[in-house]
Every structure is written in C-alpha cells, then in structure tokens.
Amino acid sequence: MILDNDPPVKLKGVGDGFWITLDPSKPEQLLKNQLIKLFERLKHLAVNARVVIDTGGTEGYDDLVQNLGDFLKTRFDVGIVSKPPEKRQVAVERIRQKDLDRGWTRHRSEVLMLRGRIRSGQKIEAKKHILITGDVNPGALIIAGGDVMIMGRLLGHVHAGYPDNPSAVILALDFRPTQVQIGEYAAAGLDDKKTDRVEFASVIDETVLVQDYLGANPFGRLPWPEVV
C-alpha cells in the first residue's frame, strides 16, 4: 500500500518570488483551495510577487497553469506568474559542461599565430583562424577560414571566413583595411581615418558592419568561454 502523504501543492520562497510545485493530476478546485490556504498565510508578501508554477515537467497543463495564474492575480494581487524556465538542451548542456571542465586543455589549437609585419605582395593563408601580432601593410593579403585578429595596424586586404562562413570576424587594434571580405560579403571604401578605438567587422543582416569592439563587446556577452 502506498501512502500518498505529499500535499498536492507546495510553496517555497526563491529569491524575489515564490516557487509553487503542484500535482496537475489533482482536480483544479482542490488545487485552488490549497493555494488559498497557503497564500492567505503570506498576506501582504504575496502582493506583486513573482510566482513560478511548476507542474513537475509534465506537459499539457498550460490551461491549468493559466487559470491558476489568473486566479492568484485577481485574488492575491501577485505580480508575474510564469512557468519554470526551460532546461537547457542536453547537447548544449554537455558542451557547457565540457567548457566548464576546461575542455581547451585537450583541444588542439588551429590558430596560425604570426609575429611581425606582413608586407605588400605577401599572402598569408590558413584553414582556420589567423592571429598576427604586428602590422598588415597595404597590398598584403590575409585569407582565413575563420577569424582574423590583428594586434596592430590593418591596412591590407583581409578575407575571413573563406570561402563561405559569414560568422567569422575581423578585428584590428587600428582598423583601416583597403578591403575586407567575410564569407561571401565584401566591403570596400571603408572609412580610412585613424581612430583611437579597437574595431571589428562582422556580417549583420547580410552586410559587413564595422563596430567599436569594446562598445559592442561581442564576445564578452557569451555566458562561458567557448573553444573556437
């Protein structure tokens, strides 16, 4: 014989709100009565609170959650009622875990790192990323399958994401190239005035866009370090 001692509705405080775990198989009226019992005890604390209704991962009770939410809003003046945030997909979670476990210690780098000055007429090609600590002179050509990072002046011609990877970026401390190409998208006649900013080019809406790197901070927004 199984004793079902678990109450159909449980309430717990999380951060700035409440987390309600309920058994959606129980009749709606029973659940409401339980909620009334719990929320009356909370009194003014329930006003404008954020409430998450968790049905324990079972699907198909959206209407029930909606009804109970509306009920709580009208009866107890709670703020926002939502479902629990979706869990990350298994694959994403695995990558995240790998990165958090410092996956890069086992990662073989495919970056071509060069130091010096790339002069006119010289051509640097790499299957993946290129990092140059030095300058790229006018007339020089850099072709990379991935990103191109220039720790210095970029005055030459760069093709990142060769031949068709529009997600590649081109970054330079002094960004004044004669022409840049990312995947299939090219841009020439860029503003060649010297700025004090670090700039980078990426493809946004099928156009090569040059932005202030620290202003846009494209990689600083990533939640965890990725191996590229």
Next chain:
Amino acid sequence: MEGRIIVVTSGKGGVGKTTATASIGAALALEGNRVAVVDMDIGLRNLDVVLGLENRIVFNIVDVINDRCTVRQAAIRDRRIENLFLIPASQSDNKDVLTPTGVNRIASLLKKEFDYIIMDSPAGIERGFENSVTAADEALVICTPDVSSVRDADRVIGLLYARSITPKLIVNRIMPAMVAKGDMLSHEDVMEVLSIELAGLVPMDDQVVISTNTGVPLVMRNESKAGQAFRRIARRLNGEADLPIEVPGAKTGLWNRFTHKFGLKK
C-alpha cells in the same frame, strides 16, 4: 679586404634610383674609396648620362659577361672624381642576356678591384631586379613620399628580406612645405608602413635636373641640398653610422633652437 656590393632599388620607376646611385657613388669616391657604379638597367641605360660619361663608352657589362673584354677595360674612369668608375649597361640588349650566375661571376671580380660597388637596379621586380640583387651584400631602397611608391618599396623590401638582405631606406624628393601643410606624406608616415632602418632623407631639389642634364654629379655642387643629403648618406654607409639624420625643412637655426628651448615655438 673585399669590397661591398650595394644595390639601389625601388620597385617603382622614376623615384631617383639612378640619381641616387650616381650621387652616392660619387660621394663615396670623394671620401677616398675606390668605387664602381654599375648600370644594371640593360636596354635602358641612363647612369652614363647622369655621370656625363656617355661619349666614352666602348665596352659594357654584357661584353664583360660574354668575355669580350675584362672588367678593367669596361670600367670608365671619371675624370673629375678620382677613384670613381662606371660600368655601363648595354643599350641594344635586353634584361635576359644577364643571368644571376653571370652577375655573380662579375661581382666577385669587381669585389677584388673596388671598395664599393653600387648597382643601379632597373624598375620592376622581374629578371632585371633578380640580376641586380643576386650578388648584393646590402640594399638601399629608394622611395618618394607617395602612396604608390611606398607600396612598391614595401614589396621590394619583402623580396629583399626573402633573400636575407636587410635593406635601408632613403626617402627621396621630400617637399617640406607640402609635408607641413599635410599634402604630402611625411617621412614618419613612410616609416610607419615600411619600418626599416633609415639611411637618409633627401629633399626635392631643382639642382637634380640641372645636374642630370649637364652630367655633373650632384654631390659636386655645393649649393645642392639633395647633393649634401647624399653626401651624408655616403658618410653613413662609409662607417659613420651614428651621423644624425637631418630632416629636410626642420628649422635648426640658432634663433629657432633658442625659441624652441624656451617653449615659444614647437
């Protein structure tokens, strides 16, 4: 001791390679060295005209390579400057008559005879350039302060490095007034791109035209600012490596130094 072979090159044409070769060669000879200036521009010879020796040519470098004469027979002695010799190019052949092997053979002969051998390279980076740099110990890259010349000089510098020659730079035809107004690249702008050791800065000078047309070496004309600049470059090559680089147009008078020191002028 064996002589040094210095190639004067630029990539781009018309930037002053021949004038520089003649001037530096003459200046080195005036310093007391035995100098041969060699015209490597086969088919388009000019160095003989600039030095005023065009009517004394009997043999040329192609004759030496083909064993029709000796190096001594081909070398024309300058009558005004002691120890200055010209080995002229052939006007009737083309660049393909010379090969790097042939040039290397002559180079070793010249090294025994002279302290300095200055080779005037043709424009371009093809066969003529290859022949000129094959035996070189050092290289002087000439460029003018304009974008196209800098681009070509940059290419040539890359090719010289690939041959393990460390070139030095001469920025020619600087017009200080235009640089001050921002209409011309300054030598700093040029150095920013090329970033090699500077051998000297040469100002624009009308005397160059007169000198070329009359065949009197520039460095013999004391009133020529370009001539003086080339003499300083020659002294730097000839051992005075720490001779300061003089920037054309920079005011160095006593009054200017005085006002600068007291913060009245920058």
